[in-house]
Amino acid sequence: VEAEKNAAKERTQKLLNLLKVSRTVDDFHKALGKIMWEYCGMARTAEGLTKARNLFRSLSERILERCKSTRHCNEFNPELDKAGRVADFIELGELMVIDALNATKVVVVTSALSTRTMEKPKRDDDNYTLCAAWEFKGVDATIPSCTRNHSIMRL
């Protein structure tokens, strides 16, 4: 419990210390939305997703480093509250991108540009269904160490 408390304290302090100058939490939230919209929407490509992954990497580093708040952690601080949430969203967004990268061949009919044709959407039932489980291995380790563990399920 003590270790968890310290970890939480450290994370809060990290968010706070680094919450300095130039960009607000909302800026990061909007940047996140733009990345998801551009590269992880209905139509996605492996190149776009890879690009998004790199963008996320720098975004999550920057939210911790550059976000701005003027208050402390022992009082009512809605900006810190928001920063914590947006940091979580960035993590989740990154996972969605990685998941989509793994599923490039199997995402829903309209999505993978590599399999789209001018006629009817081309079905690929062999690779169509994917069930993936992701394991959380700590904030810093999350994305790089996520191992893909999936098996093709036939419906």
Add this chain to the structure above:
Amino acid sequence: MLTLPGHLEDYSISNINEDMSFLEMMDVLNEQLIRKGDEPVAFDHDCREGICGACSMYISGRAHGPQKLSTTCQLYMRNFKDGETITIEPFRAAAFPVIRDLSVDRSAFDRIIAAGGYIGVSTGQAQDANALPVEKHLADMAMDAAACIGCGACVAACPNSAAMLFVSAKISQLALLPQGEPERNNRAIAMVNQMDEEGFGNCTNIGACEAECPKEIKLTNIARLNR
């Protein structure tokens, strides 16, 4: 923590679109303040679609602002004139202590609800939906009372800071239905006692609560409570 006496602060905001909601305007203000290195203004908000009851501003002398039947989040900047000075205060009542700026603690409402306790239902399989007949007009009235989102506008609007409209709506939504009938009287007494304990004022039938309620909760609920 530094506690300063309350005061009004003047801010000028530009780039406000008429299609922005009031809370989006507040977001723009806070973005401006943060960029300048000033403290952002704390305010309550959550769903921003008029159903959660979290937003709570007293805008130019009206709870939830000048638009009828709307919460602050559903109020749009087109309801104001260009260049207008808007006065924003927190919901003020002794039972709603200010946390910071426009943010107030309305957990007194939660304690009133908790004081209401439970309704007795049999466990096991859910009974047939039509097993307990409820007359249409009673069901409608219960639904109307249940529309209360517990925002506290009634308390803020009331010169006595009375919570009677809120409490009567919460009591009525159950009292009108057969479920919970055995606990009905005790529930009402417990909730009213808790309301008094929290320091809400008494009702003098002014009706400001009904006029400002974003969910059209009627004074008749108060009459039902008093019976």
